[in-house]
Amino acid sequence: MPDIIHIKVRGYHLDVYGHVNNTRYLEFLEEARWTIKEKYFDFPQTHDEGFGFVVVNTNINYRHYAELGDVLEIRTHLSRIGAKSATFKHEIVNAATEQPIADAEVTFVIIELNSGKAIPIEKKWRDRLELLK
């Protein structure tokens, strides 16, 4: 089951075309992931334990523009857990019309903040990540 957040499009989200700027969507997706990290991993406490999630790839399709006043629904779940990395799938739709706006796969590694090194995703983290599928 995807986790869901809603964001209402404001004037400061738009760009020269009067549409939400491409860059801004990455903040919306980051907002969705912070919400999830907080809900399931007690962020920012996990952060204080010395671990961080670091994004290594973002692949985003822009399907349709969004405009002032639109309410965007962002649906997020974990689509893949690998040995060294895992991937979130995000779908952004217009909450009123279900029009697809954008979708993205965001792949991350887990690093030890002290060393800055990625760690293998073993049982402890795998079990925690399974909750996000």
Place this chain on the structure above:
Amino acid sequence: MPDIIHIKVRGYHLDVYGHVNNTRYLEFLEEARWTIKEKYFDFPQTHDEGFGFVVVNTNINYRHYAELGDVLEIRTHLSRIGAKSATFKHEIVNAATEQPIADAEVTFVIIELNSGKAIPIEKKWRDRLELLK
């Protein structure tokens, strides 16, 4: 009575000092004003009627830093209605501790979007603005 919104501080709001970046607060204040404009003035419909609010001055005091995970409460009301401009007062506090974080006065004019000219704030607009005091 002030209108209130809440914003949770996320990693992308912070800067080199680990605190919410000064610039980001202006987006938080803009978010507060969009909420109000929507609630009282049917924005973005008012926008479609051909009027816009244009900020001519922002005067913001930064009182204390805010950190990852803090919930900020933004309290907004209209503090002044003049002949040609009006002023919003914003107070940002840490919602958990009441620690003052920032406060700002934001002065705006009302423009006709076609001409780009500011209009005098006469009875019709004054009555609408009185609701925000």
Place this chain on the structure above:
Amino acid sequence: MPDIIHIKVRGYHLDVYGHVNNTRYLEFLEEARWTIKEKYFDFPQTHDEGFGFVVVNTNINYRHYAELGDVLEIRTHLSRIGAKSATFKHEIVNAATEQPIADAEVTFVIIELNSGKAIPIEKKWRDRLELLK
């Protein structure tokens, strides 16, 4: 030959980890493309002719963090011209050390601003785009 721009990393580009925020790189890439559009296509004049470039996919790899004071070199060229879309390839390296920081493929279509519809990339536009390879 790639076109090159340089951006120095400032405090407001960083996030909770003290590194350039993932989202900010998309603004750096957009800056690179505006520079190119201006140089080869007389933007914003082309824009006034009624055409716009609209990004439909961004696929970005984050290779290494960048820190306060780093000078980033962004190398951009057109890597593909298709029938309906074309793709920019961006490489971001630390200008002092050649450390790869990020690379991205950004696919766009050309739209008529009036209709909002994508147009086929035929000879006129193909010839212009060939200059960017």
Place this chain on the structure above:
Amino acid sequence: MPDIIHIKVRGYHLDVYGHVNNTRYLEFLEEARWTIKEKYFDFPQTHDEGFGFVVVNTNINYRHYAELGDVLEIRTHLSRIGAKSATFKHEIVNAATEQPIADAEVTFVIIELNSGKAIPIEKKWRDRLELLK
């Protein structure tokens, strides 16, 4: 003599009105100050010495909109050095037409990063700051 930087207005700087967003100007001013801090104070080295400049007030007047393709000239000097704080004056004009776009006073304190406390601005710092007048 003011220090000068130039920034060209891009599509991602604009908002719903097709003009540079109010918030974005604060990033432009911050860019101007980083340039100065680097030039006169060996930032980010000063930062590594354990001191930071923290803004306590920004008072900005928005005089005229700026549009896609405009080149903005930002002129910055130190207008006041007090016992506990000092103030930068910024003027933003259209570089081609000299049209005033915005002006701002930005007041800051110097803090020890370890304690987070502001320090008095005594001879050593005063002498350094005098260079910016």
